[in-house]
Amino acid sequence: MARTGERETVWELKPHTAAKHQLLTGYLKAWFPILSRWNARIVFLDGFAGPGIYKGEEYGSPIKALDVLLKHTHRDAMANKEFVFLFNEAEQDRYEQLEIVVRDYVAKNQPWPSNVKVSVGSDSFENVAEGILGFLEQQKSNLAPTFAFVDPFGVKGLPMDLLRRLLSFDRCELFVYFDFNTVNRFANAGNIDDRLTELFGTDLFKQARGLTGAERKAFLHDLYQSQLVEVCGFSYVKSFEMVNSSGHTGYFLFYGTRNIKGLEVMKDVMWTVDPGSGEKFSDILAGQDVLFQAEVDTRPLQQDMAQHFRGQLVSVETLAHYVLVDTPYALKHLKKLTLKPMQKEGVITSPNQKRTGTFPEGTLIKFAD
Known part of the structure; x- marks a missing residue:
């Protein structure tokens, strides 16, 4: 060369x-x-x-x-x-x-x-x-x-x-x-x-x-x-x-x-x-067999959102924008890996959700005080 x-x-x-x-x-x-x-x-x-x-x-x-x-x-x-x-x-x-x-x-x-x-x-x-x-x-x-x-x-x-x-x-x-x-x-x-x-x-x-x-x-x-x-x-x-x-x-x-x-x-x-x-x-x-978690650890994101939106009623679209713009997480981490476990633990509820654990467009989410 x-x-x-x-x-x-x-x-x-x-x-x-x-x-x-x-x-x-x-x-x-x-x-x-x-x-x-x-x-x-x-x-x-x-x-x-x-x-x-x-x-x-x-x-x-x-x-x-x-x-x-x-x-x-x-x-x-x-x-x-x-x-x-x-x-x-x-x-x-x-x-x-x-x-x-x-x-x-x-x-x-x-x-x-x-x-x-x-x-x-x-x-x-x-x-x-x-x-x-x-x-x-x-x-x-x-x-x-x-x-x-x-x-x-x-x-x-x-x-x-x-x-x-x-x-x-x-x-x-x-x-x-x-x-x-x-x-x-x-x-x-x-x-x-x-x-x-x-x-x-x-x-x-x-x-x-x-x-x-x-x-x-x-x-x-x-x-x-x-x-x-x-x-x-x-x-x-x-x-x-x-x-x-x-x-x-x-x-x-x-x-x-x-x-x-x-x-x-x-x-x-x-x-x-x-x-x-x-x-x-x-x-x-590089080149090593690094063992990552099978799923991304979203506990920091759960804690962040619980604090940031405490007591508020917000849309899932608002949460998506927050995750994209204000956190290191990607949008794909929001629903199944973050909102679903938060709902299971009682941190969030929804007044218009048709099926527990699913968060389609238009879903409203209420954060606990």
């Missing part, structure tokens, strides 16, 4: 990267058909696409994204919709490798579907985003529903303000790499403050001074998350933590959307990757 100095053009696929791809492809499997029902054009943007392949011939995110669509069980139903894949890689050697990988993939999948457009470019993510924005301004048009996968090395070239401008349209979503290891190391060093200010869209990261351990991690994590909400205007932001082989947090993946259905789908995928908590993957446990 080619090298530039000591930097590899193609490198080994790490377990946490495979988990990241699992999150990405799991989400796209649902996102493509959902969005194509209502939109004539769908865009997938991979802003830091890499070489497209790893040592051992494992495909990278660009080909995995294409694979999801071309092998989708509902592909025929989406044949009249246009799918645009934009792959960008700034490093010249990796871009050249990516071109070869994409070209070979297209050749292997002939006849290539006419509704699937693929573009491979080599520029900075900032220039690519500015180019898209300039084109939209000239056309006086809005960006088609776009899933932006932004997965850089480090903290350079990812200004919060650029994300705001590029993803300001309602149907645009973000899946972004947040290099916690670098941010944590340099938040108070003073030598890359300009980069970190661009990354966060504020210099409030400096308030991490004096914080240590879990408190410092939570502060930096929550600051970036709040900026995605307040600056970029995402209604819902959910993160997933990646722990390296030394047991330390390497980075977080942040998902941003304005659609609660998107949040529901992403949380389902996160719980598939992490059946224990839906929030974390560790390289330490």
Whole structure:
């Protein structure tokens, strides 16, 4: 494999990267058909696409994204919709490798579907985003529903303000790499403050001074998350933590959307990757036979809801929204694993339930005082 100095053009696929791809492809499997029902054009943007392949011939995110669509069980139903894949890689050697990988993939999948457009470019993510924005301004048009996968090395070239401008349209979503290891190391060093200010869209990261351990991690994590909400205007932001082989947090993946259905789908995928908590993957446990509980432990959720809704009469739809937005649990954990045992224990009752233990749409639930 080619090298530039000591930097590899193609490198080994790490377990946490495979988990990241699992999150990405799991989400796209649902996102493509959902969005194509209502939109004539769908865009997938991979802003830091890499070489497209790893040592051992494992495909990278660009080909995995294409694979999801071309092998989708509902592909025929989406044949009249246009799918645009934009792959960008700034490093010249990796871009050249990516071109070869994409070209070979297209050749292997002939006849290539006419509704699937693929573009491979080599520029900075900032220039690519500015180019898209300039084109939209000239056309006086809005960006088609776009899933932006932004997965850089480090903290350079990812200004919060650029994300705001590029993803300001309602149907645009973000899946972004947040290099916690670098941010944590340099938040108070003073030598890359300009980069970190661009990354966060504020210099409030400096308030991490004096914080240590879990408190410092939570502060930096929550600051970036709040900026995605307040600056970029995402209604819902959910993160997933990646722990390296030394047991330390390497980075977080942040998902941003304005659609609660998107949040529901992403949380389902996160719980598939992490059946224990839906929030974390560790390289330490990769490849090991980890024994998870047969069913998710929803006792913390039961206690939380019993306290939060104490004495109230609420709909099951209200509870579903609460679980999705305000807890780490997924919607699939609500009825059978949470409400059913709560009713059995007398914590909740229902004035309009037709059958005990079932909670169809419109069910009202009364929480004990």
